[in-house]
Amino acid sequence: MVEPLRWQIGTVTAIRPQTDRVASFTLSLPDWRPHRAGQHYDVRLTAPDGYQVQRSYSIASEPDRTGEVELGIERIADGEVSPYFHDVLVEGDRVELRGPIGGYFVWEPGMGGGPLLLVGGGSGVVPLMAMLRTRRAAADHKPAALLYSSRQIEDVIYREELEELASQPGAPTIVHTLTRQQPAGWSGFARRIDEPMLASVLGHLGGTAAGSSAYVCGPTLLVENAAAVLTNLGLPPAQVRTERFGPTT
């Protein structure tokens, strides 16, 4: 019998804004369990009259951070749970949650022999960040790349940390595309993710497409297109793992 995933009450220990709409929420958990990069937690809010709502949020932290978990949460204007996180919660508040959840969109050091390609759009980068942080913590130096689509530079989540990551030994290749607006002097991609762009990132990685593993997370259209292109480029469908990261209100 599998041990059930019980609800537990975590305590908010840090809230760090990442962009105008996205923040990192760190919670300490009394019944912490190591997670795998790519997994999520379910959060449940309860009003005094017993009214409840639940949502799922991706884990951004690496499992090495014993006893705590960092969630990346985008504020959805007409949402019910994410505005509570952004507008009401302060450090020291308690939140009910359970997890970690999810067993397919996960990456661990040693998985797959070949290069690792991460493709993210908007807040879909959150579980991919957990993978990059896990890779760094494990000093896994196998070729890895992140192709990350944002509307504009101000919307890039984990911007400084991604720059830092890219300058370390065994660094992943970080490639941004800014689809709506680019800062002056921008020399990077400035369009939606397409086949030439993915081919170019795969080229950077070396190795064969057939030996690469890809994780794609973002809005449905981005995920559908990128996954289809990756199979066209020679990745076996079983090595293209996808997760839709639509607005979770």
Added chain:
Amino acid sequence: MADQFVSRGFVGRRQAPQGDEASRTPPGQYLTRDFPVLSAGPTPRVDLSMFSFTIDGLVRQPMSWSWDELQALPSREWTVDISCVTKWTKLDTRWTGVSVDTLLEQVELDPAARFVVAHSYGGYTTNLPLADVVNGQAFVAWGYDGQPLEPVHGGPARLVVPHLYFWKSAKWVRGLRLLADDEPGFWESLGYHNRGDPWREERYSGD
């Protein structure tokens, strides 16, 4: 008890459904008007000229239907509420398809058959008790809202078992295999509940 926990400062935006809609929304779910897409991998493209739907396993004689043969079976419109384990529920979805009962009528079941595994183009599988797909509870759909079912939603054909969480409604379905013993499918092997009744909130193993 966790049930007595109250989230400080949370009153809720009360997007919660009212009346009839409330009574049709399982616990922990919210209503959505759009149709989210959740898949574990790339959307397979299925060539209709190569399509076949098969019932095999514990049957006297396995049976396969081509695309045209499947379409020629007596089909009907179904209007059902669907709930995804990722917490959205969509009411009054309209489908066109053939009842699993109609398909099973065309084979002779071994009395030992008690479970089915639905399997799909792309390799997806999900397991169900036979009792959950008979008596008008499940159908194979190729139409949605009066249109051919789009590939992202499981076209050309998907199993629909509306009374269970929607991962049981296998997209890109290509057959049902009858078994004597239960055999966990894709998500059921990855920490999700074996049966997945949304009214009992059977989301994950052990729920």
